[in-house]
Amino acid sequence: MAENEDGTEKSEEPSEKKLREAREKGQVPRSRELTTLLMTLGAAVFLYFFGAQMMQDFETLFVKGLSFDRSHAYDFEMATNLILGLVVHSIYMIVPFLLLMVLIAVVSPMLLGGWNFSTQALAPKISKLNPVSGIKKMFSMNALMELFKAFAKFTLVSVVAGFFLWYSYEEIISIGIEPPKQALAHAGQLIVEAFIFVSLSLIVIAAIDVPFQVHQHVTQLKMTKQEVKEEHKQQEGSPEVKGRIRQLQREMSQKRMMQKVPEADVVITNPTHFAVALKYAPDEMAEPMVLALGSDFMAAQIRTLAKEHNIPLIEAPPLARALYYNAEVDRPIPYELFRAVAAILAYVYQLRDGKRADRVDFDNLPIPEEMKTDEVPGGSE
Template sequence: MAENEDGTEKTEEPSEKKLREAREKGQVPRSRELATLLMTLGAALFLYFFGAGMAEDIQTIFIEGLSFDRSHAYDVHMLTNRILALVEQAIFMVLPFLMLMVLIALVSGSLLGGWNFSLQAMSPKISKLNPLSGLKRMVSMTALMELLKALGKFVLVSVVATYFLWYSYEEILSIGVEPTKMALAHSAKLILEAFIFVSLSLIVIAAIDVPFQVHQHISQLKMTKQEVKEEFKQQEGSPEVKARIRQLQREMSQKRMMQKVPEADVVITNPTHFAVALQYDPDSMGEPMVLAIGSDFMAAQIRTLAKEHDIPLVEAPPLARALYYNAEVDRPIPFQLFRAVATILAYVYQLRDGKKANKVDFENLPIPEEMQTDGPSE
């Protein structure tokens, strides 16, 4: 299990932030064995399908290079042109093979960790010159795994090569009695087949190395419980900061709410614990809107503003409690309270118009039972 320098065990899986930062530093899982397998196998298959054509091209280049007129030997310009032409033929002959190798190198490097370019990984690090760090790397699990892989490759390739030689023993001996040209072709064929078999044997090493590299990469990036907590604090903010932000948001919301109280048509109270300011315009509103809701000190402020702006205060404790617990600021009142609020508004409008208001029992308004909340009534 991975540990920090202070001995703390890293038991937690790396977070997305940790993986992203590691990728920015160039720390991604890579398997050299996978790249070696693909490159050797790609080279073997290319030579298997196109090796005969390349051999013919090489033969042509040698023949042309060794066959020239006497004039070429005494004319530097002609000799140079002939050499350059042969070099050009050789380049065009090996160019497809080289392009295939470059392509395989690029693709094989991205199969495990994906494409990644990091300037941080390219920058020099003085810590790598520390001999103690070098000794630590030499006795690490990664170094042990590299040693085991090297031994495994040696043993595996030796066994496969030995088996191939034993299997092709008679065919190899027959090359000695064949004509030279046929013997060369036959030898090339056997070498190519041996190359393919040895390349295929590396699948075993790659199959072991790939999951190990992924496991090693994740293990190196594992985090302690404290690191997880610290990262969470950095991303989400400390509880103190978050509490302060919430407090400021509440204060701003309350300030905006109090600024709307003067626009209210009525304030329903409990009479001291709760206060709810309502507004209703029959021409522009489908239902009454809640402008402000408060309890205790906030309720006192709402009542004070209402008195300053001559807004009617109606003591209806059951309705005030129902609105306080079920309504939301800047939203219409719950439809279940329409009848009760309509009764209050009708009462207020009669007073505003100078009419004699009908007597209303504010303690027994039509409030649904599920919205009747027990609470302070004074």
């Protein structure tokens, strides 16, 4: 089980955030054995299909290079042109092979861990110069695994090469009695076949190394329980910060709400504990809207603003409580309270127009039984 430097156990799987940060730092699983396998196998396959043609081309180059007339020997410019031509021709011959090797070297690491380019990984680190850290790495599990892989590769390649030599012993001996040209071609064929067999043997090493590298990568990034808690706290925010944010949001909401009180047509009160400001504009809205509501201190502020702007204050305790517990700011009043609110609005409009208002029993308005309550707030909002 992985441990921190302070001895705490890393028992938790790495989070998405930890994996993402590691990737940004260039820490992704990589297998050099997989790259080695694909490069040697790619080279072997290329030589198997195109090796004979390359040998013929090189033979032609050798013949041209060793066959020249007297003029080339005594003319520096002609000799230079001949040599340069042979060099350029040889480069053209090996370019496809080199491009294949470069392509495999670039693509093969992406098979494990995907494409990743990190500038942080390129930055110099003073910690890498620490001799103590270097000694620790020499005796780490990763170093032991590298030693094991090196020994396994040596053993495996030796066994496969020895088996191939034993199996092809008679062919190898027969090369000595073949004509030179045929012997060279035959020797080249055997070398390529041996290369393929040795390359295939590396599949065993790669098959062990790939899972190990993935496991090692995950193990190195494992987290302690405390680190997981700290990460959750950072992502979600501490309770104090979240509480402060909620408080600010509530204060801003209350401020916007209080700014709308002067637009109200009426404020219905408890009269002490609750206050609800309502507005109804038949040309703009289908039903009365709640502009503001509050209890205790907030209710007192609503009543104060209403008095300052000459907005009628109606004491209707049952309706005030029903609206406070069932209505929402900036939303229409509940459908069940339409009749009760309509009676109050009609009363207010009559007073506003200077008419004689009909008597309204504010304590016995038509309020559904399920909306009636005697509950009062326990504190200020």
